[in-house]
Amino acid sequence: MKTVYLSYPLPAEVIREHTQPQVAAIGQFDGVHLGHASVISSAVNLAKGKHIPSAVMTFHPHPKDVMKKGDYEGSLTPLQEKQELLAGLGVDIVYVVEFNDSFSHVSPQEFVEGVLFPLGIEAAVVGFDFRFGHKGEGNAEMLRLLGDGRLNVEVIPPFELEGGKVSSTEIRKALQRGDLERAGRLLGRSYRLRGTVVGGEKRGRTIGFPTANLKLDDKFVIPVKGVYAVRAFLNGRIFPGVMNVGVKPTFHENETVPSFEVHLFDFDREIYGEHVSVELVHFIRNERKFPSVPELIAQIQADADRARELLKSGR
Incomplete structure (x- = not known):
């Protein structure tokens, strides 16, 4: 072409x-x-x-x-x-x-x-x-x-x-209420975000869930803030993982610009500067503020377990 x-x-x-x-x-x-x-x-x-x-x-x-x-x-x-x-x-x-x-x-x-x-x-x-x-x-x-x-x-x-x-408007509405299944049916495929891995706050490492912080390639439609089960495409390989789209309210009071952080399962390689395409497969939950960091960690573990289950089942 x-x-x-x-x-x-x-x-x-x-x-x-x-x-x-x-x-x-x-x-x-x-x-x-x-x-x-x-x-x-x-x-x-x-x-x-x-x-x-x-x-x-x-x-x-x-x-x-x-x-x-x-x-x-x-x-x-x-x-x-x-x-x-x-x-x-x-x-x-x-x-x-x-x-x-x-x-x-x-x-x-x-x-x-x-x-x-x-x-x-x-x-x-x-x-x-x-x-x-x-x-x-x-x-x-x-x-x-x-x-x-x-x-x-x-x-x-x-x-x-x-x-x-089928319309772009209906797909946007579905994404913005977390209905990935409907968005995918209208698109004919799962919705994807793309970006380059850049340096972040590195807080994920300290709580046992290192993440790749994405700077998006372009002005994408941003789905509802929350946690997603995802598949990441990196250097010709596919990695299952969990992604947070949001402002991390447990740590930030007045942040309005969302970040895009992906935790890849069983993955420990540095990938700064590399390009990643992330397929949003399942919406797990809305983003929310937690009373304490230990409670947040417990929820992140539960989110990761749920994402693994969903991705393995093929649902």
């Missing part, structure tokens, strides 16, 4: 290099969840039938982050993870369009004539709720009209599961 970074207006050399007949799925696709996968797979299959490349066009940074509107609190799949997931869906090209204040004012017509036509896109595949252009003025029907016979448009209906449509 090839990734192409674009900015508007498209430079002439970009147009010369990348113009070709192709089918493109267009959207933000944050989460690359089951609904997104249905749109993207439709584009991939349509492209195969036409014997031309398949593409996904997405936007970075997230428009809500740039416009400072709505309830944007981070991405379910920051750009690197999104690219990896798209590659797994068989996409040939990913177009990452720079979203900035200037691009937010591009009209639907300018988007079609200045981005889609120059790239040679002959078919666009979009979700049922697709919006584009300044203030979201454009929808699928407008895209079809602006295509003026040069651009076929295929609209994919909602992907429904458990009596409702």
Whole structure:
């Protein structure tokens, strides 16, 4: 899979290099969840039938982050993870369009004539709720009209599961109430956080539970504060463990910025500076303040035992 970074207006050399007949799925696709996968797979299959490349066009940074509107609190799949997931869906090209204040004012017509036509896109595949252009003025029907016979448009209906449509909003809500099982069903996989191991307070060592303190790679959606049974992916190997997401209220009175600390079972190697991907498998309990450190230690041991049990059982 090839990734192409674009900015508007498209430079002439970009147009010369990348113009070709192709089918493109267009959207933000944050989460690359089951609904997104249905749109993207439709584009991939349509492209195969036409014997031309398949593409996904997405936007970075997230428009809500740039416009400072709505309830944007981070991405379910920051750009690197999104690219990896798209590659797994068989996409040939990913177009990452720079979203900035200037691009937010591009009209639907300018988007079609200045981005889609120059790239040679002959078919666009979009979700049922697709919006584009300044203030979201454009929808699928407008895209079809602006295509003026040069651009076929295929609209994919909602992907429904458990009596409702799969959406990034529903996944965020599930994560923020600790419902990892529902979030995983909507995503089609367990939710992951990624980061680099950095120095922390080293308090875990003193109480018998050394932890790897993660600095997250990007602005992820943060699940509810609490304790999780996890699988950590490190240097091609998988390690079971337990993770705390939170502010450690037993030790800190006014901390508001959460930390991400992973205790890997039966693991004693220094991994500062190494990159870790953490799959959140089960939510164990909410974070809370303990009256004393011994009570906290006892609870941590109980959490670790519970995490081992859950991970071994495959539940």
